Amino acid sequence: AQSVTQLGSHVSVSEGALVLLRCNYSSSVPPYLFWYVQYPNQGLQLLLKYTTGATLVKGINGFEAEFKKSETSFHLTKPSAHMSDAAEYFCAVSDGNKLVFGAGTILRVKS
Amino acid sequence: ETGVTQTPRHLVMGMTNKKSLKCEQHLGHNAMYWYKQSAKKPLELMFVYSLEERVENNSVPSRFSPECPNSSHLFLHLHTLQPEDSALYLCASSQEEQGGNEQYFGPGTRLTVT
Numbered sequence: 001a002q003s004v005t006q007l008g009s010h011v012s013v014s015e016g017a018l019v020l021l022r023c024n025y026s027s028s029v030p031p032y033l034f035w036y037v038q039y040p041n042q043g044l045q046l047l048l049k050y051t052t053g054a055t056l057v058k059g060i061n062g063f064e065a066e067f068k069k070s071e072t073s074f075h076l077t078k079p080s081a082h083m084s085d086a087a088e089y090f091c092a093v094s095d096g097n098k099l100v101f102g103a104g105t106i107l108r109v110k111s
Numbered sequence: 112e113t114g115v116t117q118t119p120r121h122l123v124m125g126m127t128n129k130k131s132l133k134c135e136q137h138l139g140h141n142a143m144y145w146y147k148q149s150a151k152k153p154l155e156l157m158f159v160y161s162l163e164e165r166v167e168n169n170s171v172p173s174r175f176s177p178e179c180p181n182s183s184h185l186f187l188h189l190h191t192l193q194p195e196d197s198a199l200y201l202c203a204s205s206q207e208e209q210g211g212n213e214q215y216f217g218p219g220t221r222l223t224v225t
Contacts, residue, residue, distance in 0.1 A: 032212075034213060036216075041199075041218075041219070041221065042218050042219070043115070043117075043201055043203075043216035043217050043218045043219050044201070044203075044214075044216040045216070046213055046214075046215070049213055090154070094212060097142060097159060097161060097166065097167075097205075097207055097212060098144075098156060098159065098167070099156075099212075099214055101153060101154045102153070103153045104153070104154075
């Protein structure tokens with residue numbers, strides 16, 4: 001079965017600093033990978049996805065993620081954090097008709 | 112309306128009440144999902160409907176009863192709930208295809224059981 005591990009339940013960065021949220025997956029088949037963001041009292045919003053092709057995927061709000069098969073990783077990055085990026089971020093891997101989610105990483109942005 | 116909508120957004124109910132949560136998707140998708148999100152716990156998949164048929168039920172207690180009358184609507188009927196059922200209930204939809212199926216989520220219903 002597919003699984004996802006997000007390293008660090010909380011990450012704190014200063015405004016303008018690099019954001020790096022880590023995700024490692026386990027999959028018995030070529031994976032389809034996703035990052036979602038959740039703002040307080042809202043649903044999950046798709047940030048970006050990797051299916052096939054280019055391993056560097058660009059998403060909304062300046063985020064990008066790189067699929068590294070050799071490391072079974074799909075880390076999320078943003079060059080410069082903004083206060084509005086404070087939220088919870090979920091990595092997910094496709095498992096048939098389901099998505100398997102990681103436990104989430106809460107991003108705090110300090111002014 | 113666009114995307115996935117859920118009503119009500121907030122619900123407070125006693126343990127002996129019966130209530131229903133409603134989800135509607137306006138995306139033309141053929142699969143719908145119910146998730147439970149509790150504080151400090153991973154997102155839990157409860158039910159999956161594909162082409163209006165339930166294809167997965169992840170050992171959810173019978174006090175939760177889903178209904179999918181058509182591909183656009185999904186309900187979660189609640190009865191005799193427990194306080195530990197208080198959570199954010201999220202609905203999602205997707206278009207099933209070979210490979211990854213990105214899911215689109217509604218805003219959720221915040222349920223409090225008293």
